[in-house]
Amino acid sequence: MRHFLIDLEIPPHMTTISPSEGARQPHGLPSQSINLIIEQGQMSFAVLYAFCALSIADRLRESSASTSELALWCQATLHAPQLRSDHLSRLLRAAYAQGWIDQLQDGAWSLTHSGRDLCLTAPQSWAERVSKVSATPWAEVGHRIGAAILTGTGAQGHERNALFGWRDEVAPDVADALVADMGRRSSAAAELLALRDMRHVLKVIDVGGQGSMLSALLDGHLHLQGVVLNPRLTAEAEGRLHHEDMVSRWKEEKVDLVREGVPKSYKPLYLLDGVLCQLGDTQAVTLLCRIVNGMKGFAAAEIVLVEPLLAEQPTSHGGVIADLILMALTPAGRVRTLAENKKLLQDAGWPHIEHVPFNDEQGLIIARLPAPARPGSAQTNA
Incomplete structure (x- = not known):
């Protein structure tokens, strides 16, 4: 299986997990169903695309992690030495608002039941469906969000x-x-x-x-x-x-x-x-x-x-x-x-x-x- 934001093999330690059990309820903040986000293909889909592309759910499936720990993991796993934790934190904040991750009392992030279905290695993974609609306009915005996080910069160019x-x-x-x-x-x-x-x-x-x-x-x-x-x-x-x-x-x-x-x-x-x-x-x-x-x-x-x-x-x-869309479409x-x-x-x-x-x-x-x-x-x- 290949990563769909950049050409990257999923590391061997990301083994298949068992299906999520019980009702998949977010942590209480307003959220939409993942299926609805994919079908509508609007602004939330850009966030979903970037979240799946960076494989954050796969890392949090193993254990909770702070923003800095996730940044170090992404730098190593995605070969992105320029990644900045403050840019990544903006994506994590949006993922929390969508109900895919939760924040523990010590500030670390953990995966919710609905977030487990976003693991690239999960059976019938939503991430697989996301990757198959990567040619849509909002997927392109999601790609830009991911690229802005990985490079530590916003959009470049005179016109922007x-x-x-x-x-x-x-x-x-x-x-x-x-x-x-x-x-x-x-x-x-x-x-x-x-x-x-x-x-x-x-x-x-x-x-x-x-x-x-x-x-x-x-x-x-x-x-x-x-x-x-x-x-x-x-x-x-x-x-x-x-x-x-x-x-x-x-x-x-x-x-x-x-x-x-x-x-x-x-x-x-x-x-x-x-x-x-x-x-x-x-x-x-x-x-x-x-x-x-x-x-x-x-x-x-x-x-x-x-x-x-x-x-x-x-x-x-x-x-x-x-905030994430501005990060993707403007320099700062x-x-x-x-x-x-x-x-x-x-x-x-x-x-x-x-x-x-x-x-x-x-x-x-x-x-x-x-x-x-x-x-x-x-x-x-x-």
Whole structure:
């Protein structure tokens, strides 16, 4: 039997195991049946493919193991000296959320009943079925996840350095599913943001370029003007923004966000919809700093982030699959916790930060700059 992520013989010690006994129930976190994941072939399948490809279930079948122990085993067994345990831990977190592994009190990982069926050597192994659908688009994403773990790096290449550049590099079905997932988050955020008082804002600058939130704000506040940077409009947003009632109230601009920053404007509101999660920490702080520099001196200057969020507990379900996909499709992107997103803003000079939740795992992150001191005030004379 051959490994299906890389051309590798399964080691001799991986002998056939007996079938799992009893009901195959996960450890209580939300999970889907493995059969359903294979049949649907969506985002969870990419995680399943990478988990099977790295043979983690076969190692945990023998005994529980910590993340560092699993990393050492993968390095030796898969001939991957560049593998990094922090990248592997992101896959383990997603596998836990799916119910394939459990975490013991000492932090070590153990295999669940459903996880046993993912051993490559198990009779009627689900992993065998996974390997037979390796030509599907989501299997390709799973292959990229595995490759990112084995090499210790994310996606490489000039085009992937651009925001949403991955939309041109994955199969249309994958791109459409990921954009739709972001669109659901954007729509909920737009509804919440549209209820806020916007009288202090004159121009909305859509840094991500997808247009979903911008179109909702322009529709709800007739005094607003809009700018879409490096437009990658969704089909829904394009239809709304090109409607005759709205088409004259916005324009497009192309800029290098990391090198050039963002355009300055009077009384602006900057929207970052799914932007920071595509960037590493350094790039994210650089971009936020450039926005700060462009907004200084304007009263009530604001920035709104709409990001997928990881729960503060590292093994919770929220955001873990999106995190793995970002690892596969971007050079350094990842899903962060609310605290980590706040720290990026604070490091870039945003002192006032508010989180407005719209469901258990998502919410608006709104940051403000202090209003500029008026001439003759105590702050000016200090």
